Amino acid sequence: MTGEFQQQQGQQPNMPLSNNHGGHELFDVHEVLSSMIGALNQCVLLRDKIQDPELLSIMDRQYAFMLDEYNITVEAYKTGHDPKHPTxxxxxxxxxxxxxxxTPGEPKKPMQSANEIDDSIIAGFMLAMHKAGAKGKTAAALETCNPVLRRVLQDSVPNCVEMAYEVSIYQNKKGNYQVPQLSPTDMQAMLNMYGQGQMAKNMPN
Known part of the structure; x- marks a missing residue:
């Protein structure tokens, strides 16, 4: 573990928070911040190509939120202290x-020309960047020693999930994100596979 490695190297336990970063932490958060920049840049590149006002509204709200979250993450990363406001x-x-x-339809396939880009493709980009953000921030938080930076990262993950969910609902409404279901019998069988647990006898109440 990163913390064990630092102790082996003789790191002082009371060092300033701004220096309280492990190597894995810095590399992983570097990847997160680079990905956040990539997601923001993607929004800037794609915004003027959106046709649907609803999708445009979603992107504008998400972009403003993501930019603010990027800025407080950078602040926590560089200082190790609380950013100007919580996540x-x-x-x-x-x-x-x-x-x-x-509903059967035309098979999806990669574009052959930039002229093919449309709202469904842009929404697909947005969904992908939020899913990647949730995974990257989770992985980075698990390697982060600095308590402030770890909290900023872990608190950001639900926001990635929420934004992805919003985009997926939009896509579903437009018929571009289809959700299969099991038969009622199979669904009930799956739902009934699990029951409530009881406290183990050797565990304290």
């Missing part, structure tokens, strides 16, 4: 209703 919570402005089932 905020992203609140999507849509319902959470999914349409279930698969």
């Amino acid at each position: 905020r919570s992203y609140n999507m402005q849509t319902d959470n209703d999914f349409t279930y089932g698969i």
Whole structure:
């Protein structure tokens, strides 16, 4: 573990927070910040190509939120101290209703020309960047020794999940994110596979 490695190297336990970073932590957060820049840049490049006002509204709200979150992450990364404000919570402005089932259609395939880009492809980019953000920030938080930076990263993960969820609902409504379901019998069988646990006899209440 990173902390054990630092102790073996004789690191002082009371060193300033700004220097309280492990090697894995710096490398992993470097990747996170680079990915956040890539996601923000992608929004800038794609925004003017959006046709649907609803998707444009989603991107604008998510971009502003992501930019603020990037800035406080950089601040925590560089200083090791609390940023100017805590990590905020992203609140999507849509319902959470999914349409279930698969409707056959044209197979998806890579573009052959930049002229093919449309709202469904842009929404796909947005969903992918939020999923990547959730995975990258989770992995980095698990390697982060600095308590402030770790908290900023871990608090950011639910926001990536929420933004991905918002985009997936939009895609589902447009027929571009289809959700298959099991048969009612198989679904009930899966739901009934698990029961409530009881406290083990050798564990204290």
